[in-house]
Amino acid sequence: QVQLIESGGGLLQAGGSLRLSCAASGRTLSGQAMGWFRQAPGTEREFVAAISWGGSQKWYTDSVKGRCTISRDNVQNTVYLEMNNLQPEDTALYYCARSTTGTVSRNPRDFDSWGQGTQVTVSS
Numbered sequence: 091q092v093q094l095i096e097s098g099g100g101l102l103q104a105g106g107s108l109r110l111s112c113a114a115s116g117r118t119l120s121g122q123a124m125g126w127f128r129q130a131p132g133t134e135r136e137f138v139a140a141i142s143w144g145g146s147q148k149w150y151t152d153s154v155k156g157r158c159t160i161s162r163d164n165v166q167n168t169v170y171l172e173m174n175n176l177q178p179e180d181t182a183l184y185y186c187a188r189s190t191t192g193t194v195s196r197n198p199r200d201f202d203s204w205g206q207g208t209q210v211t212v213s214s
Contacts, residue, residue: 091117094186097112099184107172122191125201127198139171142193149196157176181212186204
């Protein structure tokens with residue numbers, strides 16, 4: 091069983107930047123893609139970004155393209171999400187998740203392990 095622990099969230103003003111981290115313990119992330127999702131109050135969990143096992147494939151939801159970069163360190167078993175020019179609509183609880191395969195997906199059903207989330211709050 092893998093445990094995923096997110097960190098790096100916070101409260102910031104519009105235009106600011108954050109780097110979220112997701113550290114895995116218990117098992118390595120060997121061979122598996124990883125993803126970031128977010129959920130704002132009263133909304134469904136939505137896809138933000140995903141990265142393949144080797145890092146060559148990266149997908150982003152349209153609203154964060156050009157502002158976010160997903161990356162991973164397979165030696166450290168850690169996945170990152172760097173977010174720039176954050177806006178109030180980015181306010182949400184951000185989760186990382188482990189995919190059941192090595193290829194990227196936007197579908198939450200393709201992810202079988204989830205962290206507890208880290209809160210990002212952006213004020214205008």
